[in-house]
Amino acid sequence: METHEAERLAAELAGSPEALRTFLSGLPGVDQVGAEQRAATLATRSIKTTAKQWALDLAVRMVDLTTLEGADTPGKVRALCAKAMRPDPADPGCPPVAAVCVYPTLVPTAVAQLRGSGVHVASVATAFPSGQAPLAVKLDDVRAAVAAGADEVDMVIDRGAFLAGRYEEVFRQIVAVKEACGDAHLKVILETGELVTYDNVRRASWLAMLAGGDFIKTSTGKVAPAATLPVTLVMLEAVRDFRDRTGRQVGVKPAGGIRTAKDAIRYLVLINETVGEDWLDPRWFRFGASSLLNDLLMQRAKMATGRYAGPDYFTLD
Amino acid sequence: MPAKQKRADRTPDAPVRLAVRKTYKLFVGGKFPRSESGRSYPVQGADGGFLANAALASRKDVRDAVQAARKAFGGWSGATAYNRGQILYRIAEMLEGRRAQFADEVAAGTGEPTAAALSTVDAAIDRWVWYAGWADKYAQVLGNANPVAGPYFNLSSPEPTGVVGIVAPAEPLLALVSVVAPAIVTGNTVVVLASERHPLPAITLAEVLATSDLPGGVVNLLTGSAAETAPWLAGHADVNALDLAGVADAGQAAELERLAAENLKRVVRPAADDWRAEPGLGRLAAFVETKTVWHPRGV
Numbered sequence: 001m002e003t004h005e006a007e008r009l010a011a012e013l014a015g016s017p018e019a020l021r022t023f024l025s026g027l028p029g030v031d032q033v034g035a036e037q038r039a040a041t042l043a044t045r046s047i048k049t050t051a052k053q054w055a056l057d058l059a060v061r062m063v064d065l066t067t068l069e070g071a072d073t074p075g076k077v078r079a080l081c082a083k084a085m086r087p088d089p090a091d092p093g094c095p096p097v098a099a100v101c102v103y104p105t106l107v108p109t110a111v112a113q114l115r116g117s118g119v120h121v122a123s124v125a126t127a128f129p130s131g132q133a134p135l136a137v138k139l140d141d142v143r144a145a146v147a148a149g150a151d152e153v154d155m156v157i158d159r160g161a162f163l164a165g166r167y168e169e170v171f172r173q174i175v176a177v178k179e180a181c182g183d184a185h186l187k188v189i190l191e192t193g194e195l196v197t198y199d200n201v202r203r204a205s206w207l208a209m210l211a212g213g214d215f216i217k218t219s220t221g222k223v224a225p226a227a228t229l230p231v232t233l234v235m236l237e238a239v240r241d242f243r244d245r246t247g248r249q250v251g252v253k254p255a256g257g258i259r260t261a262k263d264a265i266r267y268l269v270l271i272n273e274t275v276g277e278d279w280l281d282p283r284w285f286r287f288g289a290s291s292l293l294n295d296l297l298m299q300r301a302k303m304a305t306g307r308y309a310g311p312d313y314f315t316l317d
Numbered sequence: 318m319p320a321k322q323k324r325a326d327r328t329p330d331a332p333v334r335l336a337v338r339k340t341y342k343l344f345v346g347g348k349f350p351r352s353e354s355g356r357s358y359p360v361q362g363a364d365g366g367f368l369a370n371a372a373l374a375s376r377k378d379v380r381d382a383v384q385a386a387r388k389a390f391g392g393w394s395g396a397t398a399y400n401r402g403q404i405l406y407r408i409a410e411m412l413e414g415r416r417a418q419f420a421d422e423v424a425a426g427t428g429e430p431t432a433a434a435l436s437t438v439d440a441a442i443d444r445w446v447w448y449a450g451w452a453d454k455y456a457q458v459l460g461n462a463n464p465v466a467g468p469y470f471n472l473s474s475p476e477p478t479g480v481v482g483i484v485a486p487a488e489p490l491l492a493l494v495s496v497v498a499p500a501i502v503t504g505n506t507v508v509v510l511a512s513e514r515h516p517l518p519a520i521t522l523a524e525v526l527a528t529s530d531l532p533g534g535v536v537n538l539l540t541g542s543a544a545e546t547a548p549w550l551a552g553h554a555d556v557n558a559l560d561l562a563g564v565a566d567a568g569q570a571a572e573l574e575r576l577a578a579e580n581l582k583r584v585v586r587p588a589a590d591d592w593r594a595e596p597g598l599g600r601l602a603a604f605v606e607t608k609t610v611w612h613p614r615g616v
Contacts, residue, residue, distance in 0.1 A: 307579065308553040
């Protein structure tokens with residue numbers, strides 16, 4: 001297919017740091033005011049009744065149910081997996097979430113729980129969340145996660161290198177991690193909260209896609225601001241332009257700070273209006289979230305019963 | 318200036334001042350938002366004249382108010398009884414300062430003479446002080462040290478129920494105070510649907526609460542049609558108790574009670590209350606849960 005075009009472009013740019021820098025700097029700048037205005041305008045769309053029901057179910061299917069705390073235990077991960085497979089035990093019609101996202105040491109627990117359920121196991125790796133470790137250590141981190149059974153890997157880019165302008169180094173690291181992933185899906189976390197400008201977000205998005213990332217993800221969730229609508233808009237435009245140019249489709253995952261069903265639906269509207277229906281699928285769009293799921297379930301319950309639901313009736317984690 | 322002089326000569330009376338026609342807003346989470354629906358309705362005096370516009374709350378305002386009440390519950394229920402009492406006394410002081418304004422609003426709404434309205438307001442302030450005094454005393458009356466056959470201290474203490482929904486009675490101020498104060502003094506947070514006919518004293522009470530030390534969200538006050546919003550409050554799964562004091566229609570009360578039963582809310586049924594009479598601890602006791610602990614006693 002046209003993916004050859006992506007490989008050709010990557011090979012051409014990988015050869016020389018100058019070519020890569022020239023290409024990334026040559027990307028058109030982002031109109032900051034325009035992007036924020038566009039995102040704010042789309043956020044005012046009102047989604048009701050059957051469309052809302054559909055959107056809520058889709059959003060549940062897109063959730064990467066995440067727990068990334070130092071205090072995570074196998075017990076907590078098992079509970080999270082049970083919730084991932086059956087988010088609302090009271091409603092058999094409620095779809096499972098897309099994946100469970102944990103630290104590498106807890107991958108075996110999650111794999112054992114989720115076997116045969118169709119829910120993916122994602123693991124953060126590469127010295128998450130800072131990414132400040134030698135490459136060899138990061139690669140070992142990835143290999144360990146994949147060996148333990150993770151079929152999706154969330155890596156962080158080296159923001160220090162990126163901001164210092166060493167694009168080539170970041171590119172090589174992503175390529176190496178992709179190789180270490182084998183068949184596992186690679187999500188590249190840009191940590192947009194540390195990239196400062198939308199121009200940098202666009203450059204980092206292209207860099208990650210050229211280097212072979214299957215998904216680009218906004219944030220670790222450990223840095224504020226995390227995912228915002230305008231940042232996601234810029235990233236969606238990047239994956240759209242990348243597919244137009246190379247034929248390869250890349251997914252997008254906003255993570256961190258998305259807590260309400262209303263927020264989630266705003267993202268769905270943004271997808272529909274920016275990249276179209278092709279991305280309205282858990283294969284191509286994910287929400288990295290934990291508390292979002294409960295709000296989605298409460299909204300589903302409200303739609304089903306006609307009464308407002310309370311948080312007491314849903315599990316905490 | 319001859320021209321001005323001339324005009325002044327033409328109108329010897331003092332110039333008529335244009336009144337400020339107020340449109341009041343809701344009180345949710347310590348702030349005064351407009352109704353999410355953007356609606357308002359004219360409030361009429363006893364003579365049918367226009368008094369002001371009040372916000373006409375919708376189901377989403379109920380939702381927001383319950384959310385605000387739930388958010389405030391942890392802090393308010395965790396405050397010491399002494400602290401809650403102090404804050405309630407402070408509110409009584411603020412009420413006293415607005416005595417004349419309350420009397421005007423009550424008189425305009427009910428058409429009763431100012432003296433009668435003043436007596437209603439005074440009774441309301443006294444009622445508030447009465448309940449404020451109970452803040453650090455009700456536990457001694459409603460709680461108990463129980464005698465048990467074993468080496469234990471067995472203690473029962475009243476704990477706040479949670480978020481209480483209140484359909485306020487139609488009568489202004491005194492009745493409102495008599496249902497709000499007993500619910501919050503024990504540490505509950507409330508969502509009040511104010512009297513549709515007399516919302517102005519209720520909103521002024523909200524202005525008092527907003528400028529006292531009461532944390533935002535402890536009292537949330539919605540004006541408008543209780544017939545429209547009460548079912549949403551009664552059916553809300555995050556509301557723990559319901560006071561139907563202001564529901565006049567028996568059929569509607571039964572329907573609200575049925576909705577409240579969905580998540581086993583405590584319900585206080587409407588009764589023919591004489592708001593002037595000393596209330597007793599009935600309402601206060603209605604919105605607490607008894608917690609009993611067994612504590613091993615040293616041999």
